[in-house]
Amino acid sequence: MSSLFDLEPGVLPAEAERLREEVREFLDAERASGGFTPMSDSWVFGGDPVFSRKLAERGWVGMTVPKQYGGPGRSPLERFVVAEELLAAGAPISAHWGSDRQIAPALITHGTKEQQERFLPAIVRGECLFAIGLSEPDSGSDLASVRTKATRTEGGWLIDGTKIWTSGAHHAHAVLALVRTGPAGDSRHEGLSQMIVELPGDGVEIRPIRSLNGGHHFNELVFTSAFVPDADVLGEIGNGWAQVTGELAWERSGPERMLSNAVLLRLYAARDDADPRAVGRLVARLWSLRQASVAVAVQLTKGRAPEVAAAMVKDLGTRWEREVIEAARATSVEPDLTSDDPFARLLGEAITASPTNTLRGGTNEILRGVIARALGVR
Numbered sequence: 374m375s376s377l378f379d380l381e382p383g384v385l386p387a388e389a390e391r392l393r394e395e396v397r398e399f400l401d402a403e404r405a406s407g408g409f410t411p412m413s414d415s416w417v418f419g420g421d422p423v424f425s426r427k428l429a430e431r432g433w434v435g436m437t438v439p440k441q442y443g444g445p446g447r448s449p450l451e452r453f454v455v456a457e458e459l460l461a462a463g464a465p466i467s468a469h470w471g472s473d474r475q476i477a478p479a480l481i482t483h484g485t486k487e488q489q490e491r492f493l494p495a496i497v498r499g500e501c502l503f504a505i506g507l508s509e510p511d512s513g514s515d516l517a518s519v520r521t522k523a524t525r526t527e528g529g530w531l532i533d534g535t536k537i538w539t540s541g542a543h544h545a546h547a548v549l550a551l552v553r554t555g556p557a558g559d560s561r562h563e564g565l566s567q568m569i570v571e572l573p574g575d576g577v578e579i580r581p582i583r584s585l586n587g588g589h590h591f592n593e594l595v596f597t598s599a600f601v602p603d604a605d606v607l608g609e610i611g612n613g614w615a616q617v618t619g620e621l622a623w624e625r626s627g628p629e630r631m632l633s634n635a636v637l638l639r640l641y642a643a644r645d646d647a648d649p650r651a652v653g654r655l656v657a658r659l660w661s662l663r664q665a666s667v668a669v670a671v672q673l674t675k676g677r678a679p680e681v682a683a684a685m686v687k688d689l690g691t692r693w694e695r696e697v698i699e700a701a702r703a704t705s706v707e708p709d710l711t712s713d714d715p716f717a718r719l720l721g722e723a724i725t726a727s728p729t730n731t732l733r734g735g736t737n738e739i740l741r742g743v744i745a746r747a748l749g750v751r
Contacts, residue, residue: 383667389454396458399431404462411463411636411715413722416629418590419465420541422502428459429499434469435477443494444477449674453628453667460632463719467590468544472496474627475620476503476549479567483608483616488569492547504572506536506550506594507617516551516617517561521596523552523568529602530554530568532576535595542579542592547571550596551613565613569605576600585725586710618680627670630690631662633726634697637719641701644716651700655693662690681747688741698723 403409408427412419428434436452438444452473459466477496480489495501512518521534532552542548548570555564570577576599582591608616638659642652665686672679701720702708708721 383450383664383669383671385450385454385667386448389448389451392451393454393458396433396455400458400462400464403427403464409463409465411719412465413463413637413719414633414726415463416460416466416470416633417540418467418584418588418722418726419463420468420544420590421465422468422499422544424465425469425502426499428466428469429497434473434499435493435497436473438477438481438493438497442489442497444497449670450667453670457628457632460628461635463636467541468502469496469499470629471505471540472501472503475505479549479607479616479620482619483567485604487604488607492569501547502541502545504539504542504545504548504592504594506539506542506548506570508536508538510535510537510593516565517557517614519551519553519565521550521552523554523566523601525554526600529600529604530606532568532570532596532599532601535593537591537593538582539592539594540590542572542594543581543589545572548594549607550594551617554610554613562614564611565617566610567607567613567616568601569607570596570599570601571605574599585728586722628663628666630687631659631666631693634694634719634723637701637716637723638697640716640719641697641704644704646704648700648703651703655697655700658693662686662693666690695727698727 403424404411409419409421409424425434432445432447433455435444436447436455437449438446440446473496477493480493484492492501496503506521507516509519509521512520521532521536523530523532530552532550534552536548536550539548550568550570552566552568553564554566557564573579576597578595578597580593580595581589582593583589584591638655641647642656665682669679669682669686672682698720701716701723704716706714706717706720708724709717710721710725712718712721
């Protein structure tokens with residue numbers, strides 16, 4: 374049982390640290406030239422396809438994609454370093470984030486040769502953006518209760534149902550949807566499959582969901598007899614649960630779970646009215662969370678799927694992010710999304726985004742259920 378959490382300390386290779394310096398130089402130049410304005414939650418709300426293509430030109434999108442599919446074939450730990458620097462800088466990376474973090478590894482692991490040749494080179498070039506269709510109305514993070522249904526038809530499947538909180542679907546070229554293709558069985562985990570649905574497409578309606586600040590990032594997708602050919606089924610029919618849970622280790626353990634408000638923390642720590650004890654506690658916990666995240670990344674590079682440890686990292690990391698906001702709110706500065714003061718603006722961005730911190734990627738309650746089951750206490 375203890376092996377679920379006994380992650381060996383992760384050590385980043387020398388080539389990864391050399392890459393870090395290269396990324397920092399690029400980001401410094403981009404900031405200086407007005408290429409981007411640092412923001413909170415940039416991997417969720419900072420979609421800029423042009424910036425994503427700049428990263429792709431440097432080989433920093435789809436970094437783990439093998440060279441045979443147009444990728445640089447670099448290690449997940451090198452990708453981890455690039456992700457850390459982009460997040461810490463508040464760079465606008467959400468346009469390609471899902472494709473890079475989850476879709477490319479899923480295609481490498483479960484995709485057919487045709488799917489790999491069709492999508493991976495375009496992802497690496499920053500020209501193919503994927504959305505991820507998991508959550509549903511009245512289901513949230515309980516993926517076992519998926520009701521979106523795919524019915525067999527000649528040459529493929531017809532999808533009917535609704536996905537919600539689908540990030541970036543209005544910019545995406547395709548969505549990877551988890552759908553029900555058979556009975557749930559006693560475990561409720563049976564009969565699920567993953568399918569690639571091209572966007573925009575017949576039978577798919579994309580409805581915007583506005584954020585508290587008026588921004589448009591989330592969407593509701595309504596499928597009405599949307600046709601998916603057999604060639605666009607990812608992996609095996611009925612194996613969707615195993616595929617998704619493996620992918621969630623990538624989603625839940627990454628540095629984005631503790632660096633969404635890194636720019637805000639840096640500005641807060643530099644203020645005269647910052648509480649030095651709060652700064653010390655936050656930074657110390659950030660370092661510990663980062664070490665855990667690196668350790669999970671090391672396990673992933675070895676072909677393992679530490680879903681439970683990843684769930685723990687995500688739970689602790691997103692709670693920590695909210696504590697950063699609370700510490701910053703204790704200053705004399707009023708949050709203001711339109712302010713010229715970077716601290717006031719970032720604080721406003723962080724506050725309006727904070728309700729999603731413990732929801733996206735699985736609610737904390739669901740994650741604790743995953744941990745409890747693994748420990749045998751549920």
